Amino acid sequence: MENRSTGIPGFDEILGGGLTAPSTTLIAGNPGSGRTILGIQSLCEAVKNGEKALYICITTKSENGVREGLSNYSFYEEGLDIRVFNISSVERDPLTMLVELGNVVASLKPDRILVDSVTPIGFGFPEAERRRFIYSLSSAIGEWNAIVYLTGTMAEADVWRSVISDVVEGIVYLSQNIQRRGSRRSIKIMKMNNSDYMEGEHTFDISSEGIAIYPRINALNLDHTSELKRIDAGITKFNELSRGGLFELSSTLIAGNTGTGKTSFGLHFIVYGAMNGEPGIISSFEDNPTELRRYAASIGLELEELEQKNLIRIIYTPPSDINSCKHTVELRKNIEEIGAKRVLLDDISGFDYVFEEPVAKREHIANLLRFFKNMGLTSMLISGNRAAGNNVLVAEIPVSSLADVLILLKHAEIDKEIRKTMSILKMHGSDHEKHLIGYDITSEGIQIGEFLKDI
Known part of the structure; x- marks a missing residue:
């Protein structure tokens, strides 16, 4: 027995290294969730690597019709063996189908097999007879000595009630939740014959290139025992x-609040780091790269020049397109490519479009912060403040307790003049200024001024 790659981006990672050969895996899900594409894509990738792969398609289409549909995907390989079984015949006489299938496998000796789908097999039979057939199918699969995928159209609650769950080593469940802004697709491992798979729900996309899976953050709580040095945020004083x-x-x-210059603080942090040997990533959910470059130039920061030197990368994701797991994968890719040491997220309220429950958003951001630490990054997050009134001590941000440092920016009326004010509300492991501090934003950047009053 050995582990083999599925050939699908992200799939091996959530499986804990691939699939055992031989083994049988059920790919279950609701209609349109991508079960067939997942199975066929893995078969085609295996063909590219010199394996023999067999696709058993239970359908009303001809083989040419099936191949024509698959040719729309870039992963499709002509070398994939396809055998079509008429769905009406399979419903009425599954045993004949099983005998024919056994003969095909014996003749081809494939390394991987996809049976799509097992749900209609013996559909008109009493449940007891269907169970006996599944056990017969399981016995036959045991003799094939291959990686076998079975697909099934099932609600999640029905998976455990199906006899199929008893005879497979692994169960992968795909779902599609159609929302106002489009579909959210997710995948999770319900059962697997190894202990290294990643638990929980992961997201994925389907395109003409096939399926790409984005594993959720699995940030370990690493202990950074060495003494941590201080770094410059790039802001005078x-x-x-x-x-x-x-x-x-x-x-x-x-x-x-709006207009207090939150993004200016973040740009100073990233640009100063890049100028001093610490490459940075800007992940923006609001301002696109052109807007950020123009904004940076207006406060004296040469953002575009540092981009051209590959010392800064901007990842722009419109709120309507945010996929939390995909976003993390993209962050990791860019961090590794430029050896980033600093990262800016502007504005984390963008995650409100993804997570309906505040607890889920808080969990994701907590994992992100741990992920950044584990990758050796110093991070800065931007957030709006929903607290009303002029109380400088109030910061109504649900994730404020997660950060090591909390800096609150506000407008305040002082001597009949609207002033920008800054207060450092917390800084783990360090003393800090307790006064309310005035500041201005000019063409030369952030200029910190005098203390305004005690808080």
Whole structure:
């Protein structure tokens, strides 16, 4: 027995390294969830690597009709063996189908087999007879010595009630939730014959290139025992206010009302790092790259020049297109490619489009922050502040307790003048300035001014 790759991006990762050969896996899900594409794509990738693969299609179409449909996908391989069984015959006489199938397998000796779908087999039979047939099919599969996929149209609750779940080593469940902004597709491992698979729900996309799976964050709580150094946030006088600067690997949340310059703080943090040997990633859910470059230039920051030197990468994702797992995979890819040491998320309220429950959003951001630390990054998050009134102590951001540093930006009326004010509400592991601090944003960047009053 050995582990073999499925050939599908992200699938091996959530399976814990691929599939055991031989083994049988049920790919279950609701209609339109992508079960057939997942199975056929894996078969075609195996063909590209020199394996023999057999697709058993239970349908009303001809083999030419099936191949014509598959040719729309870039992964399709002409070398895939296809055998078509008429769905009406299979419903009435599954045993004949089983005998014919056994003869085909014996003749071809394939390394991988997909039976799509087992749901209509013996559909008109009493349940007891269907169970006996599934056991017969299982015995036959045991003699094939191959990686076998079985697809089934089932609701999640029905999977465990099906006899098929008793005779397979693995169960993969795909679902499709049609929402106002499009479909959200998810995949999870319900059962697998190894203990290394990733639990929980992962997301995936389907395109003309096939399926791409985006594993959810699985951030371990690593212990960074070495003494962490201080780093410069790139803002004049901030080191003095923070008693030495931000800690390496720390997470800073900049919260504030509209127009307080939250993004300016983030741009200073990223640009200064890139200028001093710490490449950075900007993940923006609001401003596109052109807008960010123009904004940076207006405050004296040469963002575009650093991009051209591959010291800064901008990942722009419109809120309507945010897929939390895909976003994390894209972050990791870009972090590794440029060796990033700093990352900016602007604005984390974009995750509100993804998570209906605040608890789910909080969990995702907590995992993101741990993920950044594990990858050796110092992070900065931008968030709006929904708290009303002029109380500078109030910051109504559900994830504020997750960050190591919390900086609150507000407008305040002082001597009949609207002033921008900053207060450092917390800084783990360090003393910090306790006064309310005034600041301005000019063509030369953020200019921190005088203390305004005690808080």
